[in-house]
Amino acid sequence: MSTPPQLSLSRRDVLKLGAGSATSMVIPTVVAEAQGNTAGARAPVTAEVAFEVNGKPRTLQLDTRVTLLDALREHLHLTGTKKGCDHGQCGACTVLVDGRRINACLTLAVMHPGAKITTIEGLGAPDKLHPMQAAFVKHDGYQCGYCTPGQICSAVAVLQEVRDNIPSHVTDDLGARATLSADEIRERMSGNICRCGAYSNIVEAIEDVGGTRA
Incomplete structure (x- = not known):
């Protein structure tokens, strides 16, 4: 049995291996370089992705590490979708992908070929x-309005979730039709943070559109 080659990694190489979201792309290259084999070591840097954005077909050539949020803001100039925490914790970047709400900062653009994406615009x-x-x-x-695009996109999705009878963590009876109570709204909207504290008004707006406001 042949002895596997010994890797000699420098401190810089080790730091590269821990370089966040790019790790999956860096590791094969660093290992290949340490083995003295650089031919074909690097993965493709860019890829073409085609999807529908706000009803229009769009095709982009993107670095495979570009998030959907950055593709929308930096490449398509749809700046209504906001970059808040960039860690999926505030909901400011919420958009609709094939009718379902997602945090655009937590997904790569190349993961959504053929998708129908709707932003606040x-x-x-x-x-x-x-x-x-x-x-x-x-209401x-x-x-300040910074979180509002994400709040509105999320609220539109909440109403669709209720129509589709998708339960939430506060749904009492999973066998009954989903309802649009204030508790349900607060739970379903909990991923969207409003630092100004306009939560009660947001609940009223959703109740109004959902037809449950007295």
Whole structure:
């Protein structure tokens, strides 16, 4: 049995191996370089991804590490979707992908070929607001407005989840139809943080659009 080659890694190589989200791309290269074999070691840096954004087909040539959030903001210039924490903790980057809400900062753009993506710009326009946008204005569901695009996209998805009878963590009876109570709204919207504290107004706006506000 042949003896496996011994790797001689420098401190810099070790640091490369722990370089966050790029680790999966760096490790094969570092190991190959340490073995003295660099031919074909690097994975492709870019890839083409085609998807539908706000009803329009878009094709981008992207670094495979680019997040969906950065693809939307930096490459398509759809800056309504906000970068808040960039760690999936605040919900400011919420968009709809094939009708389901996701944190755009936590997913790579190349993971969504053929997807139908809707950002806040695709929900409505100033002269033709989406009902949820109009409700946020009516009920003053925002203050600084930074989290508002993500809040609205998430709220639209919440109503669809209820229509699809998808339960939440506070749903009492999993055999019954899902309801749009205030407790359900607060639980389903808990991933969207409003640092200004407009939560009660946001609940009122969602109840209004959902037809449950007295």
